[in-house]
Amino acid sequence: MSMSLDSTPYASHPGRPPHDELVPSRYALKVGDIDVLVISDGVLALPTKMLAANADPAERQAVMDDLKLPPEMVDWPLNVVVVRSGGRTILVDAGAGANPNLPKAGQLGHRLEAAGIDLADLTDVVVTHMHMDHIGGLLVDGVKERLRPDLRIHAAAAEVEFWAKPDFSLTVMPSGFPEALESTAQRFLREYRSHLRTFEEQHEIAPGVVVTRTGGHTPGHSVVRLKSGGDRLTFAGDAVFQVGFDHPDLHNGFEHDPMEAARVRVRLLREMAETGEMLVATHLSFPSLGHVAVTGDVFRWVPATWDY
Ligand SMILES: [Zn+2]
Numbered sequence: 001m002s003m004s005l006d007s008t009p010y011a012s013h014p015g016r017p018p019h020d021e022l023v024p025s026r027y028a029l030k031v032g033d034i035d036v037l038v039i040s041d042g043v044l045a046l047p048t049k050m051l052a053a054n055a056d057p058a059e060r061q062a063v064m065d066d067l068k069l070p071p072e073m074v075d076w077p078l079n080v081v082v083v084r085s086g087g088r089t090i091l092v093d094a095g096a097g098a099n100p101n102l103p104k105a106g107q108l109g110h111r112l113e114a115a116g117i118d119l120a121d122l123t124d125v126v127v128t129h130m131h132m133d134h135i136g137g138l139l140v141d142g143v144k145e146r147l148r149p150d151l152r153i154h155a156a157a158a159e160v161e162f163w164a165k166p167d168f169s170l171t172v173m174p175s176g177f178p179e180a181l182e183s184t185a186q187r188f189l190r191e192y193r194s195h196l197r198t199f200e201e202q203h204e205i206a207p208g209v210v211v212t213r214t215g216g217h218t219p220g221h222s223v224v225r226l227k228s229g230g231d232r233l234t235f236a237g238d239a240v241f242q243v244g245f246d247h248p249d250l251h252n253g254f255e256h257d258p259m260e261a262a263r264v265r266v267r268l269l270r271e272m273a274e275t276g277e278m279l280v281a282t283h284l285s286f287p288s289l290g291h292v293a294v295t296g297d298v299f300r301w302v303p304a305t306w307d308y
Contacts, residue, residue, distance in 0.1 A: 025111045027287035029307070031278070032228025034208055035084040037115060040286040041095030042105035043075040044133060046174075050253035051243050053172035063247055076242070076283045078105050078133055081235050082117060083226065085206040089117070090124040092224050092235050093282060097136025101180075108137045119146040125153045125195075126211050128237030129218040130163050131254060132184040134282070139188060154205060156213040157198040159220020162256075163189060172253035214239060214268070216261035217254065223268070232277035239268050240281050245292070245299040269299045278304065 025040045048071055052060040064071055081092040096105035112119070127135055138144070163185040168178040189196075197203075202212045208228040214221050217238045224235040239261070243250050248265045251258035272279050273294035280288045284301070293300040 025107065025286070026115045027289065027306070029289070030231075031226045031233045032208065032231040033085070034226050034228045034231075036226065036233065037082040037117075038280055038287040038289065039080050039082065039108060039111050039115060041078040041080055041111070041133075041137065042102075042107040043077055044096065044102050044105050045073050045075055048072055048074045050172065050174075051241055052247070052250045053253040053255075054251040054258065063243060063250070067243060067246065069242065074242075075104070077285045077288065079280065079282055079284070079286055079288050080108060080137075081224070081280060082112075082115070083206070083209055083224070085209050085226075085228070088123045088206040088209075089121045090126060090205055090209060091122050092126045093128055093134040093237070094125065094137030096133040097138070097140045099132070099136060102133070105133065106136065106140070109140060109143070119143060120148055122147065122151060124205055125151065126205065126222070126224055127153065127155045127159070128223065128235070128282070129221040130155070130159055130185040130188060131218070131238070132181055134237070135188045136184065138192065139184065144191060151195050152197045153192050153195040154197050154199065154203060154211055156211075156220030156222050157200055158213065158215070159218060159222075160189065160196065160198055162219045167256060170258055171256055172251075214264045216257055216264035217252075218256050221261075221264075232275060234268070234272065234277060234279055236268060236279055236281040238282055239265050240279075241283050242285075245269070245301045248299060270294060273299065 027038045029036050048064055048069060052063055061071060078095060080095050083090040095108035096102050098106050166182050202210060204210045208226055210225050211222050212225060214223055221237060223237055223239060226233045241252055244265055248269060249262050255261040269292050272292040276291060278289055279292055290301055290303040293302050
């Protein structure tokens with residue numbers, strides 16, 4: 001019997017991921033009868049300043065020290081979710097896609113494949129908003145051709161309207177970002193116009209799968225709420241970031257209406273704490289599954305125990 005090291009282990013094991021990754025990139029769970037899969041699109045390295053755009057340098061430094069986040073650049077986790085309910089397969093957000101400025105993100109394609117999900121399986125896509133780290137995955141070469149011709153892409157009407165003439169006056173972004181965000185959103189709208197199904201405030205996509213507009217981060221920013229058999233989970237999109245529990249009042253540089261975004265964040269966190277439901281958010285550490293606790297005005301993130 002030989003014990004040689006196999007240099008191509010996956011080739012001989014059908015069903016194994018084609019990429020030999022040292023970290024897990026997907027996590028599955030059930031919310032009642034609804035199947036949920038959190039998939040990591042990778043991480044985005046961004047200036048730390050963006051997590052605390054309205055803090056002065058000393059205050060920002062203190063917050064980052066307290067949370068053990070690096071002072072200059074910080075990796076933002078980037079998660080998407082696949083939901084299966086009532087015979088529909090729904091992708092919530094699409095990651096960053098291929099972007100030379102974001103080399104550690106844009107991994108959704110091979111990670112979906114590794115999870116056994118073909119692009120042609122998707123019946124619906126929900127975009128929580130049209131920033132490029134949420135829609136870029138649909139703009140990767142060859143993706144559109146592999147999607148079903150009857151794919152429905154759900155977005156708030158206010159989001160579609162906003163990107164026709166976006167307002168960046170209250171955002172704090174590195175140079176080049178507003179232009180890149182605007183052109184990416186407009187390209188997305190051009191490419192996928194015929195697939196778009198807009199809603200005003202709320203829309204039920206499948207049994208127990210409801211998308212609800214919150215506004216704040218962008219005018220059409222939305223969250224996806226799952227409810228089945230007494231279980232609940234909310235995918236909060238960009239309503240909450242790594243610093244959002246300890247400092248919900250800190251503005252994020254990507255927020256187009258930061259005051260409203262902070263109100264949305266506090267309202268949502270308070271509700272999550274009250275209902276005790278699970279929270280998943282785009283930019284919390286993978287698999288980003290946990291609960292929200294609150295004492296007075298102070299929120300706390302309570303990560304869920306992994307169920308192996
Ligand atoms: Zn984002």
